[in-house]
Amino acid sequence: MFCKFCGKEIPDDSVICPSCCRQVAPLKAQAQSTPAQPRAAISPTPNAMILTGFVCAFLAPIVGLIYCILGLLQAQQYRENGQGLAKAGIVISIIMLILSLVLTIITIVNLSTLTALLNVYQYNQSPGYNPYY
Numbered sequence: 801m802f803c804k805f806c807g808k809e810i811p812d813d814s815v816i817c818p819s820c821c822r823q824v825a826p827l828k829a830q831a832q833s834t835p836a837q838p839r840a841a842i843s844p845t846p847n848a849m850i851l852t853g854f855v856c857a858f859l860a861p862i863v864g865l866i867y868c869i870l871g872l873l874q875a876q877q878y879r880e881n882g883q884g885l886a887k888a889g890i891v892i893s894i895i896m897l898i899l900s901l902v903l904t905i906i907t908i909v910n911l912s913t914l915t916a917l918l919n920v921y922q923y924n925q926s927p928g929y930n931p932y933y
């Protein structure tokens with residue numbers, strides 16, 4: 801390439817023109833020389849507690865919630881991966897808990913409604929009652 805200041809031909813990868821000593825390219829060498837943040841201490845996979853908790857979140861939300869919280873604490877202590885998975889597991893556990901709670905309430909309400917309907921039916925069927933009388 802050519803220097804945009806003095807017009808002389810310079811190597812393509814040069815940052816400072818060797819002829820006029822002016823900067824001809826952005827300083828990228830500094831960014832490259834900065835080493836990537838050390839990640840060796842971080843284990844590549846989530847710990848077993850988080851994985852167990854994540855699976856349990858769907859099957860047994862209370863167990864999953866406990867495992868995910870414990871796994872998240874452990875992951876934070878040892879700077880492990882899988883903290884996102886643990887948090888997702890906690891959210892899923894809570895959602896599943898609320899869902900099962902709502903389903904239980906619906907079932908109870910339905911049962912009481914059914915019982916009430918059954919009572920009315922039995923009342924209607926009782927010999928002393930005639931709705932057309």
Ligand SMILES: [Zn+2]
Binds near residue numbers: 806
């Ligand atoms: Zn130059």
